[in-house]
Amino acid sequence: MLFKKPQIQYYPYIVQRDDYRCVRCLGCVEQCSYDATFYDEELDMLWNKHEACVGCKRCEAMCPTDALKIIPNPSRPYEHQSWKWDLVMDAYLQANTGSIIITGIGNDKPYRVSFDHLLLDACQVTNPSIDPLREPMELRTFLGRKVQKIELAEAEGGNITLKTRLAxxxxxxxxxxxxxxxxxxxxxxxxxxxxxxxxxxxxxxxxxxxxxxxxxxxxxxxxxxxxxxxxxxxxxxxxxxxxxxxxxxxxxxxxxxxxxxxxxxxxxxxxxxxxxxxxxxxxxxxxxxxxxxxxxxxxxxxxxxxxxxxxxxxxxxxxxxxxxxxxxxxxxxxxxxxxxxxxxxxxxxxxxxxxxxxxxxxxxxxxxxxxxxxxxxxxxxxxxxxxxxxxxxxxxxxxxxxxxxxxxxxxxxxxxxxxxxxxxxxxxxxxxxxxxxxxxxxxxxxxxxxxxxxxxxxxxxxxxxxxxxxxxxxxxxxxxxxxxxxxxxxxxxxxxxxxxxxxxxxxx
Amino acid sequence: MKTVKLEETAVEIDASSVYYRDLNDEINMAVNEGAKHLIIRNVNGQRYIGAGLQGDDIRIDIHGVPGNDMAVFMDGPTIEVFDNAQDGVGNTMNAGNVYVHGHAGDVCGYGMRGGRLYVLGDVGYRVGIHMKAYKEKTPILIVGGTAGHFLGEYMAGGIIVLLGMERRPGQPVAGDYLGTGMHGGTIFVRGEVDSRRVGKEVGIEKPDDAEYKMLKKELSEFAGVFHLNYDDIVSVPFVKLYPKTHRPYGPLYNARWYWQRGG
Known part of the structure; x- marks a missing residue:
């Protein structure tokens, strides 16, 4: 038996496979880039290494018979309110590697999102709203330095030209x-x-x-x-x-x-x-x-x-x-x-x-x-x-x-x-x-x-x-x-x- | 500003009391009109001379002290300064030559990708940092005098040669943190270098024959530009500073997935 660090078993996702629906097309093996899926020819079975699954759902999306679901691993330790699961997992990872933990995408922590606490105004009765499908509505935006004031000059023939040099x-x-x-x-x-x-x-x-x-x-x-x-x-x-x-x-x-x-x-x-x-x-x-x-x-x-x-x-x-x-x-x-x-x-x-x-x-x-x-x-x-x-x-x-x-x-x-x-x-x-x-x-x-x-x-x-x-x-x-x-x-x-x-x- | 056309492709510009933007407009205009040799006199701290200038056959002589970021993003021309230069000479330069007959300031040759930067005197802090090499391009920075701290920091390619000539007794050839974070390129130092000043990513050894050959070629050009005695320069052996690894920080990071899959 290969030596395996015990905490590796606490993986975050499970690949749930409905063998009745699976047609052995091996699409999931081809699609998985994280080595979490493999095919056993002798048994004609598809297997998953749940511990390698990152939960990207690519196999689930590509499965032609809807035989796959990526679900969170229901096995969790005691739900500690201070020691959230990701903190526990990070501690395990660092105890085993001593390295800086690298990740992608943005901050996923539940800090307050002010956007969700802001409401927009609308017009009622006293000033009319506008129907953008039938009336002009401008989203055009100019980015760059704007001048404080513009100076105009009158050229010959009464044409007005801009004297100020715009940025x-x-x-x-x-x-x-x-x-x-x-x-x-x-x-x-x-x-x-x-x-x-x-x-x-x-x-x-x-x-x-x-x-x-x-x-x-x-x-x-x-x-x-x-x-x-x-x-x-x-x-x-x-x-x-x-x-x-x-x-x-x-x-x-x-x-x-x-x-x-x-x-x-x-x-x-x-x-x-x-x-x-x-x-x-x-x-x-x-x-x-x-x-x-x-x-x-x-x-x-x-x-x-x-x-x-x-x-x-x-x-x-x-x-x-x-x-x-x-x-x-x-x-x-x-x-x-x-x-x-x-x-x-x-x-x-x-x-x-x-x-x-x-x-x-x-x-x-x-x-x-x-x-x-x-x-x-x-x-x-x-x-x-x-x-x-x-x-x-x-x-x-x-x-x-x-x-x-x-x-x-x-x-x-x-x-x-x-x-x-x-x-x-x-x-x-x-x-x-x-x-x-x-x-x-x-x-x-x-x-x-x-x-x-x-x-x-x-x-x-x-x-x-x-x-x-x-x-x-x-x-x-x-x-x-x-x-x-x-x-x-x-x-x-x-x-x-x-x-x-x-x-x-x-x-x- | 007074611009005098000396001959078909040579102009002389008097830069005394000229705002840098006007001076650079004048230089660009002259180049666009076909000038190949520009002599700029009474330069007094005007910045960005030669910024983004292109053309291998363009030559600019600068009399006086040019300001920061001279030859920034430059691509081809040769600039010769017959005095000191300030900070940021040859910043992100792509190609061309810069010869400074005096001292130069901090962060010269930042991210330089090609071309030559020769400084006869001393240079300031953080010179030659993040120098690169790219395809046939190998930037070469030669300093006749000494360098401040962080010479060749984060160096990723190219060659720095530090000669340390005309030092006061006991004056170190380079400051501390020499080559810190270096992951490419080579630094050659004339004489000895104090290993405690060298970044931990850097190895020290003797140059091999091929490197000496290359060095001698470059140094004879350096001697030629500044009319120095070439034999004096090469009379002292050199040491070579090289990055121990091209991946200095590789093993420092880990992600959940690498570990979970047993990798």
Whole structure:
């Protein structure tokens, strides 16, 4: 008998197989990328190693006869109210390995979600609501620095021309963009799907910090390129071809932590895109080692602006942390055109579990605080604010815009659109849905033709819903909702929480 | 600003009291109009000179001290500075040559992917960090003097040569944390290096013959640029600093699944 650590037996999922329905097609064996299913030819039986199952439900989804169900393992120890099961399992894991626990996706802990305690307003009798199906309704959004005032000049012949030089802007047909996910963390098929969907939707996608693959050049006019501390794939051409550049300081899932793509995932194609040798670790250190102050950040912002001859907006992305308002004020003064604020529920390909679950603050609170601070300082017009990290529906988009954001990024929602079941094993590189893997056999499961359609549908659906909600509020342009907290009421929040969000309690 | 056309493809720009953005506009305009040789005089801290400039046949001579981030994202040109340079020289540079006849500041050669950066004097802290190599590109950074702390931190590729010439007696050739987090590339140091200053990821050994051959080729070019006596430079043996592993942090992490399946 092989030696097995005793706690391995406390696995989280059971693969329940209905042998009466099973036709032995072996589809589940083919689909499982976690070695949890195998076929015994002698007995003509399919077996499962429950302990290897991650609960991704790929086999369940693909079983043609509905013979499989992935269910939580009902065997649990005493349900301790303080020692939750995942804490117990973590203690077992670390006692056996002595390592840092790595996980994927965003914070799954039951912290209060303010979105679920905010209610929207609607028109009744005194001011009419608008029917977006028959009346014009505008979701178009411009991201970039807005001038305080414009000066006009009258040219010969009575033509009016603009004298003020406007800062570069991004034009979004809907205020929903696809967030930064790098090639390496995700596969190229999924990145291409987002790029295609963004082009079709009139919005933008983000390369993440892993460089720009040559296959995605056709979609680069809708692409935002990221510059992170590792500077992977960052070159003059990379900055010049894209619609905008984004300096990544932090990420909501792992504030204060860098990125690390292990060498075994750096295949020749990823190496070429990141411009590093194949097989070498791609380490993005926690800080940019040339940025230790707002002045240093300004230096990098202007290095990019000089390189792009001031033709592209520069984004700066930070994680939502305690002093986010003061930091955002500094970033605005450093010359950023857009500030991206990533809440602590934002996803990741891999982060220490301790960091993912315990660092940062929610995006709702952060956006409200930043918007208020920038308004108070009279510089809100100088930057656009993009919210990301924990936006789950069209209602969340409407609420966060009413709290002061200009637009949002989605990433987890985009992954859900192409099959993700939030099993939190992105870091293993074995994603059975073919999203966060570069195994060619698995990556094939994302077909850009189908996946881009799914992504397009999701954003289209959300956009229609947003129009409905705006119509109900009697607003015909998303611009009029920005920072319009009067259209929000809180329910079940403390007075202080409502005050921080800047909303009145329901009934007031 | 005074721009004088010297000949068909050479211009001279007087940068005294010129705002950096105007100076860089002028440089870009001159290059777009076909200038191949730019002589910039009275440079006084203007930033981003040569930012994102492209073209192997472009040459810029800088008289005076250029500001931070000179040659950032540069792709091809040669910049020669006949004085000191400030921080961030050659930041994320892709190709080209930068020769500094004096000292240079902190974080020079950050994330440099290709090209050459020669500094005759000393460099500041965190120089050559995150240097990379890519396909046929191997960035080469040669420092004639000494370096501050964190030289070659997180180095992922390329070559750093530290000569430590003209030191005060007892002055160390490099600061602490030399090559910390290094996972690629090579650092050569002329003379000895104090092992307690070296990051724990770094091994120290003697260069082999092939490496000496490469070093000699690079150093003769270095000597040529700054009119130094090549024989003096190579009269002292070198040590080589290399990463012990390309995966310094591999075994530190674990996920539930790896363990549960017995892996």
């Amino acid at each position: 570069p802007q991004l034009q979004l047909e809907t205020p929903i963009m696809f967030s930064a996910m790098s090639y390496g963390a995700i596969n190229l098929n999924f990145q291409e799907s987002m790029a295609r969907a963004a082009v079709r939707l009139g919005t933008y996608w983000n390369t993440g910090e892993g460089g720009l693959h040559k296959r995605l050049y056709p979609y680069v006019n809708s692409g935002i390129v990221q510059v992170a501390s590792g500077r992977f794939g960052v070159s003059r051409d990379y900055l010049k071809v894209a619609a905008a550049a984004e300096i990544k300081i932090g990420q909501g899932a792992k504030p204060g932590i860098g990125g690390h793509l292990p060498g075994e995932k750096v295949n020749p194609d990823i190496a070429e895109t990141r411009m590093i040798p194949p097989g070498s670790d791609a380490i993005s250190p926690a800080p940019h080692h040339d940025i230790y102050s707002i002045e240093d950040l300004r230096q990098l912002i202007y290095a990019i602006k000089e390189t792009t001859r001031y033709e592209k907006p520069v984004f700066v992305k930070i994680a939502a942390v305690h002093n986010v308002a003061a930091i955002a004020s500094g970033i605005a003064r450093a010359g950023a055109d857009v500030i991206v604020i990533d809440g602590f529920r934002g996803g990741t390909g891999a982060a220490p579990k301790s960091v993912r679950d315990h660092i940062g603050i929610p995006v709702e609170v952060a956006i409200a605080a930043v918007d208020r601070r920038l308004r108070a300082e009279g510089i809100r017009n100088e930057v656009s604010i993009v919210a990301t990290g924990g936006i789950r529906s069209s209602a969340d988009v409407i609420k966060i815009i009413a709290l002061g954001a200009d637009a949002i990024y989605i990433a987890t929602a985009a992954m859900l659109a192409v099959g993700c079941t939030l099993c939190q094993t992105c870091n293993t590189g074995r994603c059975a849905w073919g999203i966060t893997t570069n195994d060619p056999r698995l990556a094939r499961r994302q077909n850009p033709d189908i996946a881009s359609e799914q992504l397009y549908n999701l954003v289209r659906g959300w956009s229609h819903e947003m129009k409905e909600m705006l119509g109900a509020m009697g607003i015909n342009s998303i611009e009029s909702l920005k920072g319009n907290r009067l259209r929000l009421r809180s329910i079940g929040l403390t007075e202080k929480e409502s005050e921080i969000l800047g909303v009145l309690p329901a009934g007031e």
